[in-house]
Amino acid sequence: MMRGSGSKEVAARGREDLSGASWRRGAPPAPWNGHRCPPPPALASPPIEPSVKRPKPPRSTCLLVCMLNVLSKWISPSSRYLPCCQGTTSGHGVFARGIVSVVPGGSEKKTRRRCVKSRSCLLCVAVVFVGWLSGCSMKGDGHLHYGPIDESARRPAGLTGENLFMPMDLATPTDRRLGSGAPGPAYWQQRVDYDIDCRVDTENDAISASERITYHNNSPHRLDYMWVQLEQNLFNPESLGAKSHAPGGILHGRLTFEGGDHVESITAGGRDLEYHVYDTLARVELPEPIEPGGTFEFEIVWDFEIPPYYRRMGVEEVEDGKIFELAQWFPQVCNYDDVHGWNTLPYLGRGEFYTNYGTYNVNITVPATYTVTATGLLQNESEVLTPTVRDRLAEAMASDEPVWIVSPDEVGDASLRPRTDGEMTWRFRAENVRTFAFAASDAFQWDACKADVTDRDGTVRAVRVQSLYPKEAEAWSADHEDGGSTRVLKHSIEFYSDFVYPYPYPVMTNVNGPEDGMEYPMIIYCGGRENVRGMQGVTDHEVGHSWFPMIVNTDERRHIWMDEGFTTFINIYSRSALYGKPINFDRHKRQTLEVARSKNRQPIALPPDRMWNRWVGNLGYRKAAMGLVLLRELVLGHERFDTAFGEYVERWVFKSPQPDDFFR
Ligand SMILES: [Zn+2]
Known part of the structure; x- marks a missing residue:
């Protein structure tokens, strides 16, 4: 599934880290076959685009800008959006979803269109504004949240500064799943x-x-x-x-x-x-x-x-x-x-x-x-x-x-x-x-x-x-x-x-x-x-799922990072080839750090239904992808990473690996 669209975040489509002027296909990076891979890149100069710092206004400013955008669109449909969250107009999408949250029966797409084109917009603005003043808190996931938050439920368990890099506690190998990470001679599936x-x-x-x-x-x-x-x-x-x-x-x-x-x-x-x-x-x-x-x-x-x-x-x-x-x-x-x-x-x-x-x-x-x-x-x-x-x-x-x-x-x-x-x-x-x-x-x-x-x-x-x-x-x-x-x-x-x-x-x-x-x-x-870039980005992402999890059949109800994260990882290289640009994971880095710096952070190894809605994209998609990119570009190099990752894929084609099988 695509984070950053519709039921999740339509507005985020416009913020895909895609650059380039028109559709074209560049030379693809090396395949997984280790014999055909280039040597690891020099650590001092990875092929990564420099990060761009974006000013982030206070949330109250963001909301006011969103309201101004809606009002100006209502008065003059041809007016341009003022920049908002992260220096983009995406705050309007957040604002529109807030409206959906308080108007039962509202279709997200249709409500967003209505809110800039019809006079009912004023009513929506009034309802949200009153709700805002009366103490509701609108979080970045676009939903109105009521009541206190259970902070303890969001704390990662067992990951302190002392044991973060201790050896992982993996399941005992069996004849079905070997200590090497390969399916064993007794592996079976229904x-x-x-x-x-x-x-x-x-x-x-x-x-x-x-x-x-x-x-x-x-x-x-x-x-x-x-x-x-x-x-x-x-x-x-x-x-x-x-x-x-x-x-x-x-x-x-x-x-x-x-x-x-x-x-x-x-x-x-x-x-x-x-x-x-x-x-x-x-x-x-x-x-x-x-x-x-x-x-x-x-x-x-x-x-x-x-x-x-x-x-x-x-x-x-x-x-x-x-x-x-x-x-x-x-x-x-x-x-x-x-x-x-x-x-x-x-x-x-x-x-x-x-x-x-x-x-x-x-x-x-x-x-x-x-x-x-x-x-x-x-x-x-x-x-x-x-x-x-x-x-x-x-x-x-x-x-x-x-x-x-x-x-x-x-x-x-x-x-x-x-x-x-x-x-x-x-x-x-x-x-x-x-x-x-x-x-x-x-x-x-x-x-x-x-x-x-x-x-x-x-x-x-x-x-x-x-x-x-x-x-x-x-x-x-x-x-x-x-x-x-x-x-x-x-x-x-x-x-x-x-x-x-x-x-x-x-x-x-x-x-x-x-x-x-x-x-x-x-x-x-x-x-x-x-939106051309939105269509291209979502299409490329969903096609990538043909490999994770359609060919390597992982448990999507438990381990979102094994399908969304791996797919987001290969998307980075596909888009680099599509647009003829160096790989760019600035957005992935920014969103990963956003979780890490938050007092409400969660671990990546959670079932998606237990993740805070705001973190699903950051953790399940981009943190997992960023980790793999760092391994390939900075830690292991292409040859060693591609050999290992390719081995994982080859072993588990049309089979079902668990996280421990990947870690091994
Ligand atoms: Zn997806």
């Missing part, structure tokens, strides 16, 4: 395959579906019961996630929407299975234990309403129609591993997901005027695409430049549809993936080209990279002067394939819709539309 049929009710914004789950017990243990994720239950006002966050926080204030999974049945061989639901989890009692090496098939029938706000998924109306983004939408078996047994941390909204690899066959039924894109490859192109569209896709697979599959003038063109009445079913198949996501819309433009991925044996393989977006997404267009989305996809897939590990999948899709920034296998959601 596998779960899914066959899903679903129908999207585009009139009522609802999903009805059924699935057959095939569970492969590769563990040496007999399993008497099973845990299943019901992540849609987050969207119920009674969920732990809704109750554990400040009003107006993670669920955008829409606490009156009673969402959640309606499970019609869970059966095996035609017999009902007993199950009990606990928030976003269900424990399913098995008719008989699953023996080691055994398999178990069962079926679930369920439906749910799509929330009227977005949290990793959602629905949005645009000028040409609707955009549906679905994610974490189907009952999925929890990961049973050798470290925690059943991983039953609930879905609270911030911690992402930790699942097993498997094969997915998913049939998605939508109105015939809709286009569907998803994790995996489309299996029935001849049924749902016209010969013209298929010819264009074939042309794209031979092109280094984006090819229009559906151009801006062709959105809604009946001649590009096999038919426009009734419904059509799109069939997708994906192998060796952690989950399955899809998007559907009748408003998509579509362009595509190929990315060249060189496999370990030297074979060059073409991967389709494609973007689907509404016409409002101006920065995404293949005709945009800065290159659009698909060229960034091509850069990122090729760069990370050289830098980390060859991208193993056949396609990567970027979708513009309600979600601000989130990654799934072979498909990412990015919400920005007009």
Whole structure:
């Protein structure tokens, strides 16, 4: 997921440490292969841009500047923002989120637009100003906080000046996880395959579906019961996630929407299975234990309403129609591993997901005027695409430049549809993936080209990279002067394939819709539309997640630094190559020091749902990335770091390392 966007910090997009005038790809840094790496750089002159000191005004000044910005925009929409926090205009975003916090039902994006364009802005200003005067404290995370803060809960435990650099207390090695940090001869992981049929009710914004789950017990243990994720239950006002966050926080204030999974049945061989639901989890009692090496098939029938706000998924109306983004939408078996047994941390909204690899066959039924894109490859192109569209896709697979599959003038063109009445079913198949996501819309433009991925044996393989977006997404267009989305996809897939590990999948899709920034296998959601740098930064970040955690499968609910931190680290080098500039981690350094200097600091090794909202980006993303950059640039040098980091990746491709495996 992208920190610095939408549900987290849209305004921060403009502060990405990206410099350079236009889109271009520079020479990539050396790959991980130690034999091809340059020698370590001289310690005295690392290739780092000098830090820029930014004056930070007092928070009261910041708030007043924000209010002046809002008022001046209301009076004159063409007026410019006054600089605010950190010398940027980002304080306006903080201020706008403050408004969302006190106006129940406010959509973050829409409220921000309204607050500069409509007269209701004055009411918002008055409400926030009165709240401010009456003693509420608006912290930098954009939420209004009430009451005293439990300082002791934020203190790092056991890290004093005396023992900070003592040897780490690592878990005892086993035959499953060796003392060297490699998976051992007894390493095992479960596998779960899914066959899903679903129908999207585009009139009522609802999903009805059924699935057959095939569970492969590769563990040496007999399993008497099973845990299943019901992540849609987050969207119920009674969920732990809704109750554990400040009003107006993670669920955008829409606490009156009673969402959640309606499970019609869970059966095996035609017999009902007993199950009990606990928030976003269900424990399913098995008719008989699953023996080691055994398999178990069962079926679930369920439906749910799509929330009227977005949290990793959602629905949005645009000028040409609707955009549906679905994610974490189907009952999925929890990961049973050798470290925690059943991983039953609930879905609270911030911690992402930790699942097993498997094969997915998913049939998605939508109105015939809709286009569907998803994790995996489309299996029935001849049924749902016209010969013209298929010819264009074939042309794209031979092109280094984006090819229009559906151009801006062709959105809604009946001649590009096999038919426009009734419904059509799109069939997708994906192998060796952690989950399955899809998007559907009748408003998509579509362009595509190929990315060249060189496999370990030297074979060059073409991967389709494609973007689907509404016409409002101006920065995404293949005709945009800065290159659009698909060229960034091509850069990122090729760069990370050289830098980390060859991208193993056949396609990567970027979708513009309600979600601000989130990654799934072979498909990412990015919400920005007009800000070129924002679109490029979020796209590159989410593509980077294809390696951490889609290929190296870490536990995102517990160890945010192993996916967000590692991805932010490789982003630094990708953007350096994209813009032809030296690496720049000034923002990472600044935010890391901000935590270190705070009396409210927290350790990096915390589950994301236990981090103070303000520190999630600083710790989980940038402190972890900065540590790795320092190791590579200043401590170990490229050759030694790349050899070690590359070894970690190679060992754990399509496996699940724990933190101790990385430290070793
Ligand atoms: Zn991320």
